[in-house]
Amino acid sequence: MGEFVRLEVADGIGTIRLDRPKMNALNQQVQEELREVATAAANADDVRAVIVYGGERVFAAGADIKEMAGMGFTAMSARAVALSGAFDTLARVPKPVVAAINGYALGGGCELALACDWRVAAEDAQLGQPEIALGVIPGAGGTQRLSRLVGPARAKDLVMTGRFVGAAEAERIGLVDKVVPAADVYDAARELVRPFVTGPAQALRAAKLAIDGGLEMDLASGLAWESQLFAALFATDDKTEGMAAFVEKRKPDFTGR
Numbered sequence: 081m082g083e084f085v086r087l088e089v090a091d092g093i094g095t096i097r098l099d100r101p102k103m104n105a106l107n108q109q110v111q112e113e114l115r116e117v118a119t120a121a122a123n124a125d126d127v128r129a130v131i132v133y134g135g136e137r138v139f140a141a142g143a144d145i146k147e148m149a150g151m152g153f154t155a156m157s158a159r160a161v162a163l164s165g166a167f168d169t170l171a172r173v174p175k176p177v178v179a180a181i182n183g184y185a186l187g188g189g190c191e192l193a194l195a196c197d198w199r200v201a202a203e204d205a206q207l208g209q210p211e212i213a214l215g216v217i218p219g220a221g222g223t224q225r226l227s228r229l230v231g232p233a234r235a236k237d238l239v240m241t242g243r244f245v246g247a248a249e250a251e252r253i254g255l256v257d258k259v260v261p262a263a264d265v266y267d268a269a270r271e272l273v274r275p276f277v278t279g280p281a282q283a284l285r286a287a288k289l290a291i292d293g294g295l296e297m298d299l300a301s302g303l304a305w306e307s308q309l310f311a312a313l314f315a316t317d318d319k320t321e322g323m324a325a326f327v328e329k330r331k332p333d334f335t336g337r
Contacts, residue, residue, distance in 0.1 A: 082113030087120050087127075092277035093270060094127035096170075098134040106188040107144035108159070111166040114192075118170040128281060128336065129273035130177040132170070132196055133266055139181040139205070140189030145214065160219050163188075167220045171195040171292075174285040176276045180269035181205050182262055186244070191218060194225040197288070199255070200269045201247045202262035207255060210242040228295060230254050280318035281336035286310070 081087055084100040096117050098104045106114075121127050134140050151159070170177065170192070179185070179193040181201040190207050193199050201207070209222045217223060218239060227235035230253050238245065250256040260268045276284055286309040294302035313319050317337040325332035 085113035092128040103141035105144040115166040122173040129276040138183035139185040142187030191220040201256040208244040212242040
């Protein structure tokens with residue numbers, strides 16, 4: 081769809097493919113193309129799950145530092161909202177989303193992976209938030225999504241030291257969900273989301289909304305939000321089919337409606 085980011089659809093899975101040689105640096109053009117492609121994936125009826133993939137060599141090695149080096153406060157104060165918003169568009173795709181990580185996922189690349197529901201990483205992958213070495217902090221969700229995922233103490237360690245994390249440690253602390261040989265990363269990501277292609281799309285959407293939205297609420301508000309989403313699913317065809325299949329002791333045939 082764009083020069084550096086495109087959506088490839090096959091068998092109900094949409095792959096958001098980053099392709100900006102050599103390191104998939106996330107400049108402003110890439111950020112805006114990512115926003116457009118994520119929106120397209122969210123709205124496409126033939127996309128039931130999403131993989132974010134940077135290729136066999138690298139996921140994304142971070143923001144384009146040369147582009148940012150000459151920017152001052154005024155320019156970045158306007159740009160920072162758009163940067164965070166591009167990644168948030170991906171995080172809000174109402175479908176299961178997995179990052180398939182080869183090579184480096186650093187800075188903005190790590191933040192891009194954090195915006196996904198799960199992360200599958202190569203055995204030799206390196207993740208991190210090294211912005212502190214540039215005299216800044218993560219600006220596209222790194223301080224917020226990372227702390228929610230691995231806890232505040234580990235997030236402070238990674239953000240304040242800027243150190244890289246290997247795949248084994250990343251899996252141990254919960255930063256990635258599965259580690260596989262580098263050649264198997266994309267296939268492993270496909271296997272992770274394949275069951276969702278024929279799943280109840282409206283219930284999957286509600287589950288993601290309930291969990292992500294509830295994290296921003298107190299418990300009472302989260303429970304009320306869950307109840308609202310739960311009740312709404314009783315207006316779907318998939319609820320009728322799922323419960324009928326259970327009673328009739330057969331496999332459900334979900335349509336996503």
